[in-house]
Amino acid sequence: MNFNNKLLFLRGNFKTHSMKKIIQLVLTFLFLLFMTTEVTGAATYRLQRVTSVEAGSMYVFEQGGRVMIHSISSNALQTTNTFSTFGLNGSENYVWNVSSATGGFYIYKNSSNYLNNPSSTNLALSGTKGVWTFSFQSDGTAIIGNNNTGGSFLGYTSATSTAYKCYNAAGEMGYEPHSIVVYKLVEETKTSAGMHFGETFFKVTKGAAFVAPTVTTAEGFDGTVTYTSSNSSVATVDAATGHVTIVGAGRTLITASSAATASYDAGEATYTLLVMGGYGTSSSPYCISDVMSGYMTWNSNVYIQGYIVGYYTSSSNLQPEAEANDFIALADVVDGVTSNDIALVELSTEVLKSSYGLMGHPELIGTRVIANGTIWPIRQKTSIHNVSSITTTDYPITITSYKYATYRTLATLDFSDTGISAYTAAVSGGNVVLSEIEDGIVPANHGVVLYSETAATYDIPVTTATASVNETGLNISDGSTATKENNTYVLGHKDGNVGFYRWIGAASLSAGRVYLTPSQGARDFLTFVFSEEPSGIEAPHADQSLTDGCWTDLSGRRLSGKPKTKGIYIVDGKKVLVK
Secondary structure, X not given: OOHHHHHHHHHHHHHXXXXXXXXXXXXXXXXXXXXXXXXXXXXXXXEEEOOOOOOOOEEEEEEOOEEEEEEEEOXXXXXXXXXXXOOEOOOXXXXXXEEEEOOEXXXXXXXXXXXXXXXXXXXXXXXXXXXXXEEEOOOOOEEEEEOOOOOEEEEOOOOOOOEEEEEEOOOOOOOHHHXXXXXXXXXXXXXXXXXXXXXXXXXXXXXXXXXXOOOEOOOOOOOOOEEEEOOOOOEEEOOOOOOEEXXXXXXXXXXXXXXXXXXXXXXXXXXEEEEEOOOOOOOOOEOXXXXXXXXXXXXXXXXXXXXXXXXXXXXXXXXXXXXXXXXXXXXXXXXXXXXXXXXXXXXXXXXXXXHHOOOOOHHHOOOEEEEXXXXXXXXXXXXXXXXXXXXXXXXEEEEOOOOEEEEXXXXXXXXXXXXXXXXXXXXXXXXXXXXEOOOOEEOOOOEEEEEOOOOEEXXXXXXXXXXXXXXXXXXXXXXXXXXXXXXXXXXXEEOOEEEEEEOOOOOOOOOOOEXXXXXXXXXXXXEEEEOOOOOOOOOOOXXXXXXXXXXXXXXXXXXXXOOOOOEEEEEOOEEEEEO
C-alpha cells in the first residue's frame, strides 16, 4: 500500500470512527433528554374555573368546598375537602375526564369507570355510559343534569352531606342546591403562580363579621392579584385588597386572579361565599335565598320571610292570578321575579286559605309575610309545607310623582322613619286641612292621606304599638254607598292640581277606596292646607311667577284679597300661614 493509499485509508477510518463517536454521543444525549423529560418534564396543571365544558378536557367538580372523588359507597360518589388547585398531574382522584355524547357529555375516570345514574337517585361507576348536561347559572355555577332519568341533578343537600347523589327535583330536592363549581385543568407552561385559598367555602349570616381569606402565591411570584365577585348583590370585593363587603343574602364566587408574567403562569383561585339572610327563627327568619341555598335539612321546622308575588302553576309559570288557594309564592324582591327565585308556602289549613288565598285576596300581592313550617319540595320547588302560621309584616305603598296618596290600612302600621308622612283630614270651606300624625302610627281599617317627596314603593311595617289617633276623618268605601249622589270626593290631580275632586262616576267607588264626604254645596275641587307649617313639604300648586302682591290658594287660583279662612296661601311666590 503506497503512502497515498495509506493516507486515504487512515482518513476513512478516522471518519468512520468519528461518526460512530458522534452517533453515540447524540444517542446518549437524546436518551438523557428523554429520561430528564420523563422525570421532570411531565405536564403539570392548575385549576381554572370555567362556565362551559368541552370534550377531551379534564375537570374537577366542587360543591360547598367538597369535590367528587373516584369512590362509590352506598350508591353515592364520595367527597373530600382536601384538594390542590395547582401542580396537578391529572391522576388525582378528584380529576374527571369529559367526552362528547349525544345530548350532552360522558363523565368518566377511565374506559371502565363511567359515571352513570342507574336509578332516580343512585350513582354508579361502570362501563355503562351516562349522559350528563351542564347548565351554567348567572353566578358561574353549573346545574349538572342526567338525561337518562329526565329531571335529576347531581349534588348534595346540606352542610353535613359527605356524598354526591343524583337527586330528583320532583322528589327530594329543589333547584338551587345543585349548584356546582366546575374547574378545568389547564397546563402550566411556566412556573405556577401557586394561587390558592386555604378554604374554598364560607357560610356567614348577613350582619355577622366576615374576614376574607388571604390568597397564597408561589415564593417569588411577581404578578399582580386582582379580586372580583360574581354576584355584587350578595357581596362586593375590593379589586386590590380582596376585602369583602356583604350586601345581601345569596351565593357569590370570589375570584383572585393574575395575568401571566415573564416567569409565571397566569393564576386563579376561588372560594364560594354563602350569605344567609337569617337564622330561621321567629325573630330572625330565613329569606327565600336561604331556603334555596342547599344549606338546609329536609323536614326541619323554620320561619321564612318573603314577599307574596303570586301563584305557581303546574305548568311552571309564575302568575299573580291564583288558580286555587293551595299555596302562595314568596320571593326576596317584589319586581323582576322569575320561577327560579321563589319558594312556595302551603296554605295548610282552611283558616290560612281564607286569610291568604290569592283567589279571595289578590290585594295581598306585594305584602311581606313570615311563615312557619317545614322545608319540603312542592311542585319541584324547595318550599315550605305543613305551615302552622303566617303573619304579615309589611305592606307596600306606592307614592307617584304627584307626591300624595290615600290609603286604607289593613293592619296597624308604623309610618315613622319610612319616608312617608301620614295625615288626618278635615274639610274646612274650600280646603282639606291636613294634620300630621306625629307618632306615625295608624290603626287598622282607617283611611289616611300620605305624602312623600320621593316617588317610590315603600315597605310599611306592621306594629303592635297603640295608635294615638283613632279617627282620621276619611271614609272607606263598602262598594255600594260612595256615590256622587252621596257627595263623594276622592284624591285626584288635574292640570297639576292635587287635591280632592268630586266623584262623578256612574257607580259607587270600589270597596276599599278612601274618600271624603264634605257638606253639601262644597265646590268640585278641595285643595290642601296644613294645620301647622309642614317641615320639608313644598306647596303642591304654588305659582312662583305671581309676584304682584296678589294672594292665591295652593292650587294657584287668585283670590280677591287676603283670605279670611285659616290656612296656607301664596303671596309674592312665598307661603304665608293665615291664622
